[in-house]
Amino acid sequence: MSAMRPIWVIVRRELASTFTSPVAYVFLVIFLLLNGFFTFTAGAFFERGEASLASFFMWHPWLYLVLVPAVGMRVWAEERRAGTLELLLTMPIAAWQAIIAKFLASWIFLAVALALTFPAVITVNELGDPDNGVIFAGYVGSLLLAGAYLAITCMTSAMTRNQVVAFIVSVVLCLFLILAGFNPITDLLTRWASPTFVDAVAGFSVMTHFDGFQKGVISLRDLVFFLSVMGFALFVTGVILRNHRAG
């Protein structure tokens, strides 16, 4: 209980700081516009002739590739640049509490952005008779996907005081996580490598594990995958911060 209190205090500070900044609202607008564009235009929502949000969720790995690092890049880089890292980590808390708290705050923000796409759910329910269980699973998967990207961004953000560097490195790392299981790439790989190897590589891809959620299946394997990516990236964040402090 007492370990939760400072986490909550930091989450509140971060969220207040996020929502008092106009950047947050610009982000929300861009997020919703892009979602709309991809779903209805690029995703051929109407032409599909089916009542589902498949054309909505299928773009999320790509959409988040840019949007999530944009949210997470400042998490540690800004603390380092402003010197507030020193203030924060000399407060009577453990570093892991700060790491979890700052991650949670940004994740909550992303969850809010995702929740604001609810008109899409209403629309498909108006137009037809979708399987809302599949839609729910899609949202769960999408949130986990965002969390995985975000944890990776937190990690790279801890490496530098420069947000732009954090952004670029995060995009590259997340892109790897996509491409390892992106069909055009895996098809290419199978020409040179054994199928077991290709499968093993694809096992590290968010595409492989996001697939199930899009189909409406919440499997333990996929849950464990996303949670492990987050856990691992946040653990490495702790190591990076410790090394940075040790000099």
Added chain:
Amino acid sequence: MLTIENLVKAFGTKRAVDGVSLSVERGEVLGFLGPNGAGKSTTMRMITGFIPPTGGTVMIGGHDMLADPIPAKRLIGYLPENAAAYPDMTVRGFLGFAADMRGLAGDARTRAIARVVDLCFLDSVLHQEIDTLSKGYRHRTCLAQALIHDPDVLVLDEPTDGLDPNQKHEVRNLIRELGTRKAVIFSTHILEEVDAACTRAIIIDRGRIVANGTPAELRAMSGLAGAVTLKARGADAARLAGLPAAGSVEPLEEGALRVYPKDKDAAASLARQVIELVVSQDWKIEQLRSEEGQLDEVFRRITLPDTVREAAR
């Protein structure tokens, strides 16, 4: 209250702090002096638990900062170098955050905020964003944050840096006042602050302590300490040099003479002997002054100037 022993911090092969030991008790204000790059901030970052030492121990009120950091950190209020604070928060919001992080709640929280706002004169900027504050106010906001939980140990890294003379004066007075109830350590490279606020001072250079004592003791280390400066018609350097307590005599501008004591013990009787000589010889005194010794002279003598340091690299 605060004890550090044999503290070492190496960055690569370079030892920024090299075996520093010191202790500060409640009721003491320790001035931590040294030229830029001497290792003051690095030492303070180890004291506050921000960076782990390469070697040595830090004990805060009986808690080991390395083994048991959280209780140790609870006892410390820290003003980091450059007074970092979240730029997008208001002063009030920032102090509220600091209070929350220190576990203050309800009435105690409200009172704590009111107390530090009062102490640091922040009333007029309470609802202003920290980003828009002048340097003096930002410094005091960060200082207020350090005081919010009324800590037993205060660690202040260059608390008067960048302030105007009036603000410097206020902050020094505040430090001295706080020092009566707390253990305070503050770093500076401004020597006047030693007299203005410290009960004791330590000078460090290149990571090592080179002097440690009360302001008066440090001043006594000056070659000037105990010297008598005399300007009088008819004064004769040879007669002055012949006094039992006198060492050398140095001619100054406008015919003044400075008599240095033969040694430390002679310093006490030198002034009396000079006066007796002046009276017996009936020299006409225009000026007679006993020198206290100057801290900046001590400081310059025992720390390497930047130019020498650069050349040594």
